[in-house]
Amino acid sequence: MSVTAPLGFRASGVAAGIKNNGTRDLALVVNDGPSRAAAAVFTANRVQAAPVLWSRQVVSGGRVRAVVLNSGGANACTGAPGFQDTHTTAEKAGDVLADSAGEIAVCSTGLIGIRLPMDALLAGVDAAAADLTRDGGLNAADAIRTTDTVAKISFRRGEGGYMIGGMAKGAGMLAPSLATMLVVLTTDADLPADALDRCLRAATSHSFDRLDADGCLSTNDTVLLMASGATGVVPGEAEFTAKLTEVCLDLTRQLLVDAEGASKAIAIEVVGADTVADAVTVGRSIARNNLLKCAIKGEDPNWGRVLSAVGTTDAVFEPDRLNVAINGVWVCRSGSVGEDRDKVDLRPRDVAITVDLSAGKHSATVWTTDLTEEYVHENSAYSS
């Protein structure tokens, strides 16, 4: 179902020859309206890929007719010629759709610092346009994979019968400020661009923004939301945000369990925080602690490494009031030794770390993975 679950969208995914292994590497998602309202959030990295620079301009107009996505090359750090390549891609898609290039978003993923093979890519846009169908969402999700082992898709039905669909890619470089490389969300609800923007920022701040697999922030991260309005349903913003957040959380979960080389999916819940910001700060600090991530890989409930990570933050807390539970066992109480660490069963893939700051009423959950030999191998054995 993916991005074509809502009415008004067609999609396709083809093998354009950008990757040299013959698999799908180019996706096209088209909004046939009647609305083409859109919003997006982009990477917070100051080094931004050409497609990010381009799509930011496109989305600032509040309207997106279609998005072209490619794997096999990030088109980042490619200078003015790389930006021209993105522009050419948008013009090509505009031509085949008989529409304006100014309403064509572009997303790229793959190795930084190499130019895209434009002949292959432009021919691929023709092929993708010819292949557009109402059930092409899965092929599109397949085409944006890099080291992702599975295509990542989701959909939910909202009140009144509108749909939200989505696809995502991202298996490494999951990021502190925005967790995934590329996400396309679609809906047949009828909301204007400014409402979509508010709903999208609220949804991503509680989902993708709280996934931090390796602390590395991509140059290409993009989450694009397009609305066709094809059902004519005008949902309330709160209800729409809730449903959109469900889709984003579902995709976040899929990204988490498919993260490169990970053997554990770790949920870090920080409770008793003075503010939500404090809870997120503490959660992120723990999520980025390599020593803890290695310990979890080794199924060692090393709560001292949790406290070490908490201690590097400026959150409100007193060291002797910290409590830590690992998979439900309170191994640290009042900043010191708690229950017997031998009671902790770390064999399941899902790991829950709870940190009680004893400083207030707020909480937040940050997701991360363990650090494994396989992660190192995948990220050192070849360029990505």
Place this chain on the structure above:
Amino acid sequence: MSVTAPLGFRASGVAAGIKNNGTRDLALVVNDGPSRAAAAVFTANRVQAAPVLWSRQVVSGGRVRAVVLNSGGANACTGAPGFQDTHTTAEKAGDVLADSAGEIAVCSTGLIGIRLPMDALLAGVDAAAADLTRDGGLNAADAIRTTDTVAKISFRRGEGGYMIGGMAKGAGMLAPSLATMLVVLTTDADLPADALDRCLRAATSHSFDRLDADGCLSTNDTVLLMASGATGVVPGEAEFTAKLTEVCLDLTRQLLVDAEGASKAIAIEVVGADTVADAVTVGRSIARNNLLKCAIKGEDPNWGRVLSAVGTTDAVFEPDRLNVAINGVWVCRSGSVGEDRDKVDLRPRDVAITVDLSAGKHSATVWTTDLTEEYVHENSAYSS
């Protein structure tokens, strides 16, 4: 030579049975004066081990007669009983030296969250006191090792004939704010505590503070400087700081090449920065990028990951004016593709990454290691 290179110091290292493998685990370093001026810097972690809390009080008085150091247990997150253990250790050392416990510093290293075996430790203080000699510096350096594969020592002679000696331990948990677990520096120059404090802060800010092996900040980091004044030489602060920095840089280098599981020693030199702070910020961001550290392990000159890391900082720079050299080859120029990456030879253990921000005249070097399967193995296979 180590900490007993300067006149006025005796040291020893004994096997007290704190570790269960029978190796040395307790060190004692005694300043016989005539001066006992001292200064120290401690971890910036807000979760601080009992010996850090204790030694901070001791050093605030500006005088240290001796320091007791143990491996085999960090005495961190052990609550009030753990603090009492440290206090008891200082009282015991005060007794055997016929001196005040209030001038005995204590340092501990090892696993967080376990109490020390005090019977063994206190008997060890007796044994260490009986074993104190003018050439005990190497035994002391040996006794503070945890996963360190070698003892780390250094010394330099200053103008007028005074000496500075030092020992260090630290192979993991090298830290952003202070790079090593434990360092003891000694000198027979005659400087008051406030001058020692200024010199020490200047020296550590350019050495240990710029070593960032895995971004993890310890609960126990301590750098202690003790002056006996035994030569009567009163050096100028600038000259003393320069010599002290040399000793600290020598120890920093030894920590770097012995970091757990590392196969590369990486020097990240940031030039063309608007401020030194910007240069350090950018250097640290690169030093903590797991994806880059994996690439260097794989001998892949993946400069895109360098730019990604630079882009996450708030330093002054324009993305299209960034230049990056890896082992002397400018693989990135003006934010885009530069010289052929195949020219980069990453086989040597020493790796030099130079980042030119093109934003000013300032520079700084930050040192780090690669991220290897062995690092993961060492930190997941057992508690540490």
